[in-house]
Amino acid sequence: MRFGRRALREARRLLRGTVKSGYTRWRRSIQVRIVTSTLFISAIVVAILGMFLMQQMSSALMDGKVKAARLQLDDGLAQVQRDLGNSTGDGSRLNSTIERLKARSGPSGLYEVHIRDTTEQYFDGYTTNELRPESVPRRLRKELKNAPAGSRAYTYGELSYIDDRPSERGLIVGGKTGQFELYYLFRLVEEQRTLTNVGRSLAGVGIVLVLLLAAIASLVTRQVVIPVRLAAQGAQRLAAGRLEERMRVRGEDDLARLARSFNDMAANLQEKIGELEDLSQVQRQFVSDVSHELRTPLTTIRIAADMLYENRDTFDDPAVGRSAELLQSQLERFESLLADLLEISRHDAGAATLDVESLDMRDLVLRVVGDIQGLAERKGSKVVLQLPGEPCMAEVDRRRVERILRNLLVNAVEHGEGEDIVVSVAADRDAVAVAVRDHGVGLKAGEGQMVFDRFWRADPARARTTGGTGLGLSISREDAQLHGGWLQAWGEPGAGSQFRLSLPRVAGAELRGSPLPLVPPGAGDARPLFAELEAGE
């Protein structure tokens, strides 16, 4: 019972699977759809046509048979009229008449005959061979009985026999002349056989026709669908960036035109994209060149400025000394801006390379925090470390990761409003992560992504003179991506923000998840207002 139920379930599952896959195929493939509908519609049409043909043939056959039968009956009635006239026929004359009429009866003959004299009360006429008189239906007898003399009638019925032969369908025609009723009974075995044969042939031809139509539909749609599929594949490849992809052009038909238009489009696209690439290349090159070219005069300016700065106390006018200090600080800022520009142009040019070594992330974090400790104290912030007990080894580029961490910490200190800064490190099998949490003003909705834009500032009113270059987070993100890692930000106005760096343990491996949550636990409501996911997207 249980087994049966399981089998039933299994079968139902299988059926559902088949239906589902069929439906999927039906939805996915024009060819399947067209062939199925052709099969269905042509089967209906052929069936209707076949039935109509059979009907026609059957009625034509029967019409011919009835016509012939009535002629035979007329012949027989004339014979009866001649032999018996209107006289009261005694049995022997009726007997001799049917003796003459029987000649063409019998199993090998055309028909059976039944004749009766309505005035004879002691017997019900004669029939030929084995025919039973019940073969003449009562309705026909009644019809003839009430009909005027000389009328004829016919109907269809079953011919039965006195031997063990099965009864057969037949056509029964009857006529009346004087007091005599004459019935001719025709077997319809041959007609039935003809109709059966024709019906079988029609069915066979119909099936072949339907299959042929389906095959034709399949062939025709194939001719249309294959180029369409090729075009779809080409478009897919084009979308994937293979701009050199083209379609084969064959012949001069509509599909060839489609292919040619597609190819034209692809060529245009390729050209335009090439132009754009060239243009951005030129721009990057220009930035790089400008940065390099600025370095040389800057070095000279730097030397002069250093000298001025060292001797600032010697100036009489304190305002000049103050200017030398300002020059010094702005020069440093200019230098770092230039360095950042160079770095970012290297990234843009794809010239940035990784110089990986296996390092414990805790060491890196400790060192950077040590560097930043002074700044934090000045701002009144305390840096709280949450480090795991065991080492968090990862293959990383020391310089770049240190730069990222420093960037994040400096940002946190600057925007931390003197509150505590929490730095946590975590690791799992595939990845390590560092999160930097501050409790400053936080980020507004949408700013989590914008923070990584070049030269973006949280407060546009803030002077350009203060703060970083505006490129730090962009470069950090480029560095993280160079490792195959993510750099993501979360923030809420008034609740502070958190930046999370996730890196794969092995350089270049794909990152699937982060050991640390992006949204710090206990911050705001459980559902973050916004959460930026993979930075790569």
Next chain:
Amino acid sequence: MTAVGRNGTLCFLAVAGLVLGGCATVPSGGQVVTGKPAERSERVDDPYVRLIPVNPRPEWGPAQIVSGFLAASASFDDDHKVAKLYLGARTGWNPGLRPSVTVLASRITEPQVVRATATHATVKVTGQEIGTITSDGQYTASPRALDTSFQLAKTSQGTWRITGLPGDDKTGLLLSKDDVERAMRTVNLFFFAPDHQTLVPNGIFLPVVNRRTLPTQLAQALLDGPTSWLNGAVHTAFPTGTRLRRGVHIDKDTATVDLTKEARAGNVEQMSAQLGWTMRQLSEIKRWRLQIEGKPVAPDGLEYTQPVHAWDANSPDGQVPKGEHHPNAYVVSPSGFIGTLEGDRAQPRVIGAAGRLSRPAVAPDNQELAGLSAEADQVFVAAPLTGSPPPRLLLTAQKDARFTAPTWSRDGTLWVVESKKDESWLWLRPRGRPPVRAAHWGLGGREVRAFRIARDGVRAAVIAHIDGRPQVQIGRIAYAPGGTLDVGSFLPVSSELQDAVDLAWRDYSTLAVLGRAQRDSQTLPFLMPISGSAITSLGVGSLGEPRTIAAAPGAPILIGTRSSGKDQVCRQRAPSNSYSPWICPTPAKDPDYPG
């Protein structure tokens, strides 16, 4: 490219249209298709007609019940089911498949109620009886007036029913001649002549219940043995007690006859010959198989399934020569010799005194010749059949007596009848022995004009004066238990001729008779079937005054005539066509085929 494609499509459509159009019409030409002629010459399984009886009506009186019963008893459907409805509950009457029949000249129309009470009645019927058919199928003519009566009683439902049938016979039917002709068929059963080689047909009346049971009825009738007429004259190869295990089964054109175990004692070849000859009368049977106790048996030299036309060696006509090689007829030439007829010319064979005999008859082995003197009062024999053998006197007639033309049977016995106005004697002379008179001669008190032994040696056809006019009759030759010869049981063949001059056996079932039909004024040749069917006239044209006739299986019928004082032998221009005109090219007389 496109233009070519379009033209191609048009061509294809045109061809397809032509082909389809050709298919859809009735052919108007083509080769000639030939087929075999349908072999439906036998009468046995021709279409037949059945009478449809009606059930007795409750309001019918005694006379109507008797009329209805007499009509219904002509229907053999469902074992006389309807006729039995006319009978009272305790009236046992079961005609079965082989009833005994009283044949009446016409239907009884006016039964008379001679005595009637409230519950009982006696109904008298009168009619003209012309003969009876016994339950073994033998017809015997017995013209007399019929006067018999039925007893009826009223049942508790108030309807009249027959309680007493005429006579003691519980199976008898009273049928009119028409009823018999419609409901019964004459078929031949075949039994062996005393030589155990030649088959003898035995015609019987068999009711046609339906065509499917006809083979079974036929085989059953054969196993039941010969009718009383041939009893003692023929042998059957089936051992006593042999029956059919089941009905004769027919599959396509092959019949299977399954006999009970008694048949193991019988001679398979002879049983096969009898069954084969009997069943070949049914056109649907082409081959058949003999089984004993369900196991097939094969006669020597044949397969288990044998064709019905095997066993030609046992033909009642003896060995029928194939094709055109029938024996040459002998004629008496006016030039004083007896010769064979080759083409239309007589070639001399016997000359001298023997060559001047009249009505010469040649023995079947062509060794001996018998003939009459010119006045037909002496019988001579002569041998051999060449040169001028001396005629030996065999018999001399009494005063006023004449001899019929001598006739030979197959074993070389010479038969001749000596006949006076109202007396006759049969003489026979076995080869090498003196002539003797037959001990029992059925026509001893009648004048006999012609006497011919059939080729089976068992039957004899005669023209005898009965009731003042010559009648063709058939008798049989039997041997009484003491070994004495019994030639008798003569039965009339046909009553359609009012005069007959001479006859000859055409084949085992047909006589060629010179006679005068009821309405004719001229003596003409007729073919007369032994079964009693209608006679057919032969040929057209004038024949002068025909005197003798000669016939043999497969040979043209020859007639000796005398016209304007000259003897001529006439034949049909095309013997295969029975309407072919008569021509008389040979100046000779008394033609006869040997045997």
